[in-house]
Amino acid sequence: MPESPHAQHAAPRSPIRGPALPIGVAVTAIGILLSLASAPASSTHEASRMPEPVAVVQVPSVDVGSTPAADPCAEASVQESLAAGDDAATIAGFGGGEAFRAAVVAGNAPCISLSDPARVWVVVNKARPLDPADYAPGALADVPLQMTTASGQVRTDVATAVGDMANAAIEAGVGRLGANNGYRSYGLQVTTYESHVRDQGQAGADAGSARPGHSEHQTGLAVDVVACGLGCGGLDGFGGTTQSDWVAAHAWEYGFIVRYEDGGSGVTGYAPEPWHLRYVGRDLAAAYQAGGFHTLEEFFGLPAAPDYLP
Secondary structure (H helix, E strand, O other), X not given: OOOOOOHHHOOOOOOOOOOOOOHHHHHHHHHHHHHHHXXXXXXXXXXXXXXXXXXXXXXXXXXXXXXXOXXXXXXXXXXXXXXXXXHHHHXXXXXXXXXXHHHHHOOOOOOOOOOOOOOOOOOOEOOEOOOOOOOOOOOEEEOOOEEOOOOOEEEXXXXXXXXXHHHHHHHOOOOEEEEEEOOOOHHHHHHHHHHHHHHHHHHHHHHHOOOOOOOHHHHOOEXXXXXXXXXXXOOOOOOOOHHHHHHHHHHHHHOEEEEEOOOOHHHHOOOOEEEEEEEOOHHHHHHHHHOOOOOHHHHOOOOOOOOOOO
């Protein structure tokens, strides 16, 4: 049967395949489209202003709590060094002298006691007596310098350090160093202090001599040096000598600090003593020097101690 002449002009079929809409549904759809086309402009404008749905994303809560600082005392190397009595290794375990000082000042060094008289970091002053009051250090050695009194011993590490310092002073051409006092026992300090009281009165004695149980000399960590030529001078003649100037500039290189500097009396309670050297070890002495400190109290963040406690 021949094709209809209109078949060649028919619209091409849609590629979408599916069932044809029923007539009723098609009519309804056409009606909806016509009603939308004839709707007032305001209605379509309002419809265009309707907000599109937005996906809601829940933001997780943020924990802003600070992370506690690491406790250097928990390090095995620090614990082993403390148990072995190795102060230099303990300080190294903290990360060096400045790190050690910072941890102590921040209260982050519970294993370190500034009251332990056997440690190079002990602080003894008018408000911090030795505990026990009659403490005596262990091993002592002779000071390898010309002595002007019979108190010629100090701790073995101090003896080595002061000998090295005296040799360096000679090599630097500033002259010889001698020593007046090293270790003094509790009993000797009783005698020494009482003699100062007799000569100068209580106030004068307290400005220049420690009461028994409050002296750095009792720890074996302190030594009083003097200037020597053909002979050795006294303590009062040490300041202003070439040896004194050199010691003030270089003692830290050998582990010493000048404990009672000019201008520090309001903190220490003692008149200036350029001859009184206190051994703290090379690491702490280097941190003390680098930080520009002038008292051990300031170095460790301790209160001033100009007077004895009631």
